[in-house]
Amino acid sequence: MYLLWDSWCGVCFQKLANIDLQHTICTFLLYIYIFYITIMTSTIDDSDKEKALSVSVDLNNDTSLLIDIPDALCERDKVKFTVHTKTTLSSFQKPDFSVPRQHEDFIWLHDALVETEDYAGLIIPPAPPKPDFESPREKMHKLGEGEATMTKEEYTKMKQELEAEYLAVFKKTVQVHEVFLQRLSSHPVLSKDRNFQIFLEYDQDLSVRRKNAKETFGSFFKNMVKSADEVIISGIKEVDDFFEQEKTFLLDYSSKIKDSTARAEKMTRSHKNIADDYIHISSTLSSVSVDDNTALKKHFEKLSDLFEKLRKVEGRVASDQELKLTELLRYYMRDIQAAKDLLYRRARTLADYENSNKALGKARLKSKDVAAAEEQQQQCLQRFNKLSESGKRELTSFKGRRVVAFRKNLIEMAELEIKHAKNNMSLLQDCIELFKSS
Amino acid sequence: MAAEMEPPPLGDAGQTDFREIEDGEGFFVSTVTILESPEPSSPDPPSMPAEGISTNGPKQEDISLDDDPEDLFAEATEEVSLDSPEREPILSDGPSPAITPVTPTAMLTPRMGLGTAEMFERSLDELEEDESGDTFDMHIAVSDPEKVGTFNTTSMTIFSKNETTVRRRFSDFLGLHSKLASRYLHIGYIVPPAPEKSIVGMTKVKVGKEDLSSAEFVEKRRSALERYLMRTVKHPILLKDPDVMMFLESSELPRAVSTQALSGAGILRMVNKAADAVNKMTIKMNESDAWFEEKHQQFENLDLQLRKLHASVECLVCHRKELSVNTASFAKSAAMLGNSEDHTALSRALSQLAEVEEKIDQLHQDQAYADFYLFSELLGDYVRLITAVKGVFDHRMKTWSKWQDTQLLLQKKREAESKLQFANKPDKLQQAQDEIKELEGKVQQGEKDFELISKTIRKEVSRFEKERVKDFKVVIIKYLESLVQTQQQVQHIWVWIPIGSVVGE
Numbered sequence: 021m022y023l024l025w026d027s028w029c030g031v032c033f034q035k036l037a038n039i040d041l042q043h044t045i046c047t048f049l050l051y052i053y054i055f056y057i058t059i060m061t062s063t064i065d066d067s068d069k070e071k072a073l074s075v076s077v078d079l080n081n082d083t084s085l086l087i088d089i090p091d092a093l094c095e096r097d098k099v100k101f102t103v104h105t106k107t108t109l110s111s112f113q114k115p116d117f118s119v120p121r122q123h124e125d126f127i128w129l130h131d132a133l134v135e136t137e138d139y140a141g142l143i144i145p146p147a148p149p150k151p152d153f154e155s156p157r158e159k160m161h162k163l164g165e166g167e168a169t170m171t172k173e174e175y176t177k178m179k180q181e182l183e184a185e186y187l188a189v190f191k192k193t194v195q196v197h198e199v200f201l202q203r204l205s206s207h208p209v210l211s212k213d214r215n216f217q218i219f220l221e222y223d224q225d226l227s228v229r230r231k232n233a234k235e236t237f238g239s240f241f242k243n244m245v246k247s248a249d250e251v252i253i254s255g256i257k258e259v260d261d262f263f264e265q266e267k268t269f270l271l272d273y274s275s276k277i278k279d280s281t282a283r284a285e286k287m288t289r290s291h292k293n294i295a296d297d298y299i300h301i302s303s304t305l306s307s308v309s310v311d312d313n314t315a316l317k318k319h320f321e322k323l324s325d326l327f328e329k330l331r332k333v334e335g336r337v338a339s340d341q342e343l344k345l346t347e348l349l350r351y352y353m354r355d356i357q358a359a360k361d362l363l364y365r366r367a368r369t370l371a372d373y374e375n376s377n378k379a380l381g382k383a384r385l386k387s388k389d390v391a392a393a394e395e396q397q398q399q400c401l402q403r404f405n406k407l408s409e410s411g412k413r414e415l416t417s418f419k420g421r422r423v424v425a426f427r428k429n430l431i432e433m434a435e436l437e438i439k440h441a442k443n444n445m446s447l448l449q450d451c452i453e454l455f456k457s458s
Numbered sequence: 459m460a461a462e463m464e465p466p467p468l469g470d471a472g473q474t475d476f477r478e479i480e481d482g483e484g485f486f487v488s489t490v491t492i493l494e495s496p497e498p499s500s501p502d503p504p505s506m507p508a509e510g511i512s513t514n515g516p517k518q519e520d521i522s523l524d525d526d527p528e529d530l531f532a533e534a535t536e537e538v539s540l541d542s543p544e545r546e547p548i549l550s551d552g553p554s555p556a557i558t559p560v561t562p563t564a565m566l567t568p569r570m571g572l573g574t575a576e577m578f579e580r581s582l583d584e585l586e587e588d589e590s591g592d593t594f595d596m597h598i599a600v601s602d603p604e605k606v607g608t609f610n611t612t613s614m615t616i617f618s619k620n621e622t623t624v625r626r627r628f629s630d631f632l633g634l635h636s637k638l639a640s641r642y643l644h645i646g647y648i649v650p651p652a653p654e655k656s657i658v659g660m661t662k663v664k665v666g667k668e669d670l671s672s673a674e675f676v677e678k679r680r681s682a683l684e685r686y687l688m689r690t691v692k693h694p695i696l697l698k699d700p701d702v703m704m705f706l707e708s709s710e711l712p713r714a715v716s717t718q719a720l721s722g723a724g725i726l727r728m729v730n731k732a733a734d735a736v737n738k739m740t741i742k743m744n745e746s747d748a749w750f751e752e753k754h755q756q757f758e759n760l761d762l763q764l765r766k767l768h769a770s771v772e773c774l775v776c777h778r779k780e781l782s783v784n785t786a787s788f789a790k791s792a793a794m795l796g797n798s799e800d801h802t803a804l805s806r807a808l809s810q811l812a813e814v815e816e817k818i819d820q821l822h823q824d825q826a827y828a829d830f831y832l833f834s835e836l837l838g839d840y841v842r843l844i845t846a847v848k849g850v851f852d853h854r855m856k857t858w859s860k861w862q863d864t865q866l867l868l869q870k871k872r873e874a875e876s877k878l879q880f881a882n883k884p885d886k887l888q889q890a891q892d893e894i895k896e897l898e899g900k901v902q903q904g905e906k907d908f909e910l911i912s913k914t915i916r917k918e919v920s921r922f923e924k925e926r927v928k929d930f931k932v933v934i935i936k937y938l939e940s941l942v943q944t945q946q947q948v949q950h951i952w953v954w955i956p957i958g959s960v961v962g963e
Contacts, residue, residue: 269800276795283788290781297774304770308763311756315927323934423804430807434814434955441948448942455935 084108085205087220089198090118094190099123099151101197105220111212112221119223123150126197132215133204140365140403141410142210143418145203146354151193156185174303181299181335185292188339192347199351259370260408266415267363274356281349288346291338298331319455326451330444337440344433352422359418366407373400624707628655631683634705638696643846644853645907646914648922649696650689651842653682681831685839692925734852747912753919754851761844768837775830782822789815810955817951821944828940836933840926847922854911861904868897 086106093100104118130147133139163178170178205211302324309320376397383393635652642649656675691697691706745751789812796808875890 300770
């Protein structure tokens, strides 16, 4: 199998090398190329993956249901994931199987879970974000335009850099989808969901079950209702201290974390820009050294080398920061939203309960339909209590999860920064030695 | 300005009358007489009555890069009498756009009220002369730009074994450069170019904006002037030039009027430049000396490459500044996040993260400065120097063409003379023969000039190359060391998180 891929790869690469930046063809081939790279690297890069998964810590410890996404294919704009399940549960037809899924299928699953009444008291893991290749694509475009002004090696290096970026985005999106599934599978209640099973097992295309136009409109409407909910929530008088606190906290925290995520993204992007600048500097230095025939020739060569190495380190710094900090913040931003959704649902049931109380009162006054009203009220109360109970549990465990994840990531990031700084320092000092000695 | 031998601002303590250097360019009316400036100096507490002899020990250090730009920003309240009739708008030569005459007059009126004066004070460190007299060590430090009236004045100190401080304006520097250029360029010496005028920067400064960009501008200019002077005095021939000596020593200089771009001299310069450009295209030199051909090509290439490198480094500086800004904003938002976090340990951790990022942001800023002042400015200087070198090569071409022209003329005259011999007109013949003698002399002179300039250029180029190698090496080592410093700091700063690791149970 690998051999086949290898030769395919070779062909792709050759094609890439020969073709002048004809945008669409090139991107298409690039995607295919990347796909093959991903396959080959995803099996090797397990340690990397593990680090990446640390955004959410309580994943598959239970081996009865193991899910992963071993490969993915990227065509044009669509990414096709291969979801692979290994299970010992009897509810599944086979112990080991794989199905192809698209991003929209994940969204369908998420929405189906959200809409299930029974899960109203649970925090539904947030849906994975749509794969976004916008930024590398833009860069690719700019690279094509700037091709004339760069030397050949500079161009190759920039292209490599760009390919690495595509690859990084790709890996990230695979990982985010994987984490979503794994959180579901490790949840005691959600893992037993019928829709989840269908998602994992159904070997035909799921599009029949996906939203048709009416449903999409319906969900749009629901979103509007949700924002109205936010207003209601803030208005409702909370009976329980715990929830009161949580509400205040979550509302505040969610806006702050959104802000932090945006700024962290800007920061990471600046780091990447600097790494790119180093590429240009390095290649210009090497062309200066070619022409120079004074004692500076060697120096320029060394300097050019140095910058090349430095930029690799800078690139790692940027990507590590991205992974540990920005991804962390992004992920918890979405998670906090899911927790807020739980609060909303609970608040709605509280509102329902209060309404049913009022209705009961009215019924008693009119002495009409009292029994029905009582029944209604009891139901509402029950629902409300159920939600409150499970909500409390979920929110507490959520907090624990969040704290642990932050800690892990922050420590890892600090360690990586120190490691990279040490690297940088040793590179620089070597170069200085060379300069001083010659 | 006679009284203006203000000693260098010792310790820069609260020199509230530091003003920024203002160039005679831009809108400023060069009319401000310097005499009025004593005003600002009076409130100056640490100012010593000593006549421009700065005796402090610490000043002898090469304070070149350490001068605190913060000093620069005090607005002077001086009144300077603007009396001179020459209200010529000063244009900057080179790349800056021309200002229409309208603007300066508009600017004049507000200026008159404020009359912010600006002076640069530079103090030079000692000059030690060796026995040989050939080599010497001179450190020039340009410090404490002060706003005094509409001119910049800077202090410079130099002189045998002493430190002296003099005040010079920016236009004085330009004047010096133009004198040196007119005297030496055409015989083949590479005269270092002076820093350029910049309209935008100067306007900001003059308008009295005390923000970061005008501080940076002043600092940039100050260090550029310093490097310019250092290069000039490193040149053995230039140093001996009387104008240079005068510039460095005398307490008062006649105002350099000819640096104003729209004055007669300025226009003449522009016309000359245009003529030169045309000439360059038409002169086809017969290069007999392969060395020159090769060197010329080399310098062309070097010019291109350095420009490209300069552009890349400027990009780097820009991005690093951006990074620092973004890091600062992230730090703030992390602090807010930490505040709203209800788990105490995590909240503490987030606050620590915020502190760390703040420090990192400061680091990035410092690094950006180093990037700029060391690397980028070096490259910029050399781009300009190479332009000067190319100019010298061009002069050689001009000399050659002059010589050739004289030769041709001689040829023609000889033919005319031989014709006259046949025509037998004795007086005209005599005249022709005299002319021929004269021309022969000129041809010989032209040839000698050409030889001389070629020889000089060879020497100069080799000196230039040596200097270049030294310069680059020194600066690059400094720059790399600054990078090392930054990385070290990064390590120290990040150590806090795992140590304070906090979200502990």
